[in-house]
Amino acid sequence: MEKKILLAKMTWQEVEEILKDTDIAVVPVGSTEQHGPALPVDNDAFIATQFAQRVAESIWDRQKVVVTPTISFGYSPHHMQFKGTITIRESTLADLIVDVCTSLEQHGFKRIILVNGHGGNSTAISNALHAMSNVVMAKIFSVNWWDLASDTIREVATRPVFHACDMETSVAWFLEQRVLEDKRVDEPGRSIVPGFVEPDMLAPPPKASAAFMMKYVTDSGVVGYSTKATKEKGQQIAEVVLERLEDFILKVARG
Template structure:
């Protein structure tokens, strides 16, 4: 499956006229999705746009599941995230923390002027997670009559990932089994099959991060070059397109459920 949507999906902001956007926004319970990605190294086998490609795909999948019942649009993805920890490898384009926060606030400030009742910031990069949570608060303060929400999409897989994964804890971190499987399903043309290589994560803190789905309460800053020579952390060699399809469809279920909840609250 080669994923490509800009302007082509029924729920895509970029393919609408301004009058069509206003009509959707004016509908009761209207929901706006803003995908937030990054441009950063993903080892030797995945493209630097991996986070942006995946969050955009998951956001559109969730929207497609509800578009017959909910007035909903998805903006073009915010493609640059907060990724200073990836700079040592090259290929990374990062914003500062304040710049990305300002950008999300300004995107929502202008987009919400169209009349949407709710906005969902869908994050696709671990380094953006706390920033997106902050943006939910600051945007919410400025728009008290709007249902302002946010989610990091891959965290939604925590409830089912053990049914799919083969790697031990530490195998799904960055360009590991999880992201590589999704890319093999959605954009196999961008995966360098002959260069798949990663390093299992070994956290030095008992309460620190051990996996995408085994995070602890303790935070520590490290450049990713301290964890891996290639920049890929995990077990990408265990990735398959079949796993990617299963993960993708299950993520669609989870995002659909979130969007229906947001819609219900936006109507209230």
């Protein structure tokens, strides 16, 4: 990808130059955690990065935005019984986000959009945004990519939608992630409290929540039906995510 979009590939003078055209930075946030036998541990970071870079590319002619390096470690203690997972403390992640946003603001990025790829990061991101609300003058936003297309996900994805499932594998595959096709497995996951605490983002009410280790609900690391994943389904979901992310950035730019 060209230097025009990626902050990491720009010189400081090029950053100074592009700040004359835009004050919007997009920061992908992911995780490094197990994603079952068919997907690599970078999956959440990969998807967030892909969405950020693809949207920056597609709106370039209408609105320039700069994509920063990805925050590739997230809050994943519940995955630690599976090899390869690297978790950082929730407070570390929140501090990291504050430091990145504060640095960007100091250079003149006045609008910052975090594109998050890992559900477990949500509390840290929310805490970081609250911590900055009084002291950082930049406007800072956060989106979880799946929240941008939850209606489409509900239509096309096999439930449960939870982890390394049909939905996540399909989207990753379409975005050209490394997918070990014949290692895909189906494992619907075990209930924590039947009917109340289910490993399924689309579970209907009544709902309660609990913290649990992933090993307790899944042996393979998958919760869902990854053999149902297809690139076509991934495309359906990803196109909606990209279209709405584009719309969001344009509205932030006008605001």
